[in-house]
Amino acid sequence: MEPQPLLIYTPRYIQFDYGRGHPLRLYRLKLAYELMKDLNLLSPPVKVEEPQEAPQDILLTFHKPDYLKALEKADQGYPLQGDYGLGTKDNPVFPGVYSFSKLVVGGTWRGSYRALEGRRVFHMGGGMHHAQPGEAEGFCYLNDIVISLSELEKKGLKVLYLDIDAHHCNAVQEAFYHSPQILIVSFHQYDGEIYPGTGALEEMGEGEGKGYNLNLPLDRYTEDETLWWAYQELIPPLLEAFQPDILFTQLGVDGHKDDPLTSLLLTTGFYERFAQDLASRWHGPWIAVGGGGYDLVNVARIWAIIWAYMAGRKIPDQLPESFLRVAIMEGYDGPFIQDLPGWTGIPGHVPPETRKRIKFLANNCPLLK
Ligand SMILES: [Zn+2]
Known part of the structure; x- marks a missing residue:
């Protein structure tokens, strides 16, 4: 019997609050959880x-x-004003900020162990890929990802870390830049302006880790078809060649076309194909964490879709009434879970620049040669 899929969540998360006007609203976690529950995605064996x-x-x-x-x-x-990156606009000091961050680390840490039992685990509260050893950065205080990846590395395990957040996973890249055991793949917007500014194509690791850090920089307005094509060029061959012991995905969904912080144009169509493909292709341990995503309703919809595939469930196309009431207040005019099809550009049209970047990665990664 397959081990049960596991969702890691606590209502404690929404007791914390980054404060008025901050783009990261922890309420999205409750919204996603409630949507999953109402769609019957959390019933046994989950x-x-x-x-x-x-x-x-x-x-x-x-x-x-x-x-x-x-x-x-x-x-x-x-009060801290800027020391250690704390008390800034991005990283406000709020009541319980340490407890909150320790919960985040605890969830991902435990989730990784539970995944090693052969499960699929999703911890939506995790995904703090910008937190530095001695500094808060980019809404992140403690780095649940680096801490958990290090533990897996210490155990001698090989990890494929795939980060689809619209922002580059700067702190994760830095931590494992010399490690061939943690294979990092990041898809992120890269236009010379967007935070954090790292994640260039040429940053491919050093020493023994050379060729084990793959960045795919995405131009503004990148659409589903382009990223889906790139995914297919990279991920299936890497899984095949690298044979990881565990898959670790950071599922930031701020690449969605309506996200207020970024300029990518992804729809639920990309996320759905992505989840469907990974779920049918990968049957080993899988720990997934959350990440960015600043339009609450979209975050809930996309994470519910991804979780449905992880848990082997079907998704109905209509949003449940209960959710729709909240969604409408947040400005979503529904009633569908998926974005309407036909929104993206010409199917199959991949910019030559993207093709060139994939070629560069293939030429410089020992696993893709
Ligand atoms: Zn992000």
């Missing part, structure tokens, strides 16, 4: 487990002790 706060020794495997002290102070309400 299991739901709550994350626990990660203990300090785990945090110290990546983060600096003085930064953790500062976070602890921030948690207790000490």
Whole structure:
């Protein structure tokens, strides 16, 4: 019997709040959870487990002790203005910021272990790929991804880390730049302006890790067909050649066409094909975490679609009444889960620039030669 798919979630998440006007609203986690529940995507054999706060020794495997002290102070309400990247517009100090961040790490950490039992695990609260060892960055305080990947690396496991967030996974790339054990693939908008500015095609790893860090920079207004083509060129052959022990996906969904922070033009069509393909192709341990996504209704819709494929369920095309009421208040005029088809550009049209980039990666990655 296949081990049960596992969703990691706690209603505690929405007790925390980045504050008025901040683009990251934790309420999206509840919205996604409720949608999954209403779509019957959480009934047995699916299991739901709550994350626990990660203990300090785990945090110290990546983060600096003085930064953790500062976070602890921030948690207790000490004002910090810019020290350690805290108290800025991006990384506000809010009540419980440390507890929240420890929950995030705990969920992904535990989720990785549960995945190693042969499961598919999704921890929507995780995905903080910008957090630095001694600094908060890009809405991220503690790096649940690097901490969990390091643990898997220490166990001698090979991991394929695939990051589809519209922003480059700067801190993850940096942490494993020399490691051939953690194969990193990132698809992200890259236009000389968007945060964090790293993630160039040529950044391919160093030393033993050379060729094991694959960045696919995407131009503004990249559409479904282009990314889907690139995905097919890279991921199936990499899975085949690398034979990872575990798949680790960061599922930031801020590449959606309506996301307020980015300029990619993806629709649910891309995310659905992506999830369908991975779910049918990969049958080993799979830990998925969340990430960016700043249009609440879209985040909930897309994560529900991806989870349906991970859990081997069918998705109806209509949103449930209960969800629709909230969606309408958030400006979504529904009633469908998927975006209407036919929105994207010419099927099969892939810009020559993208083809060139894939060719460059293929020429410089030992697994694609
Ligand atoms: Zn992002």
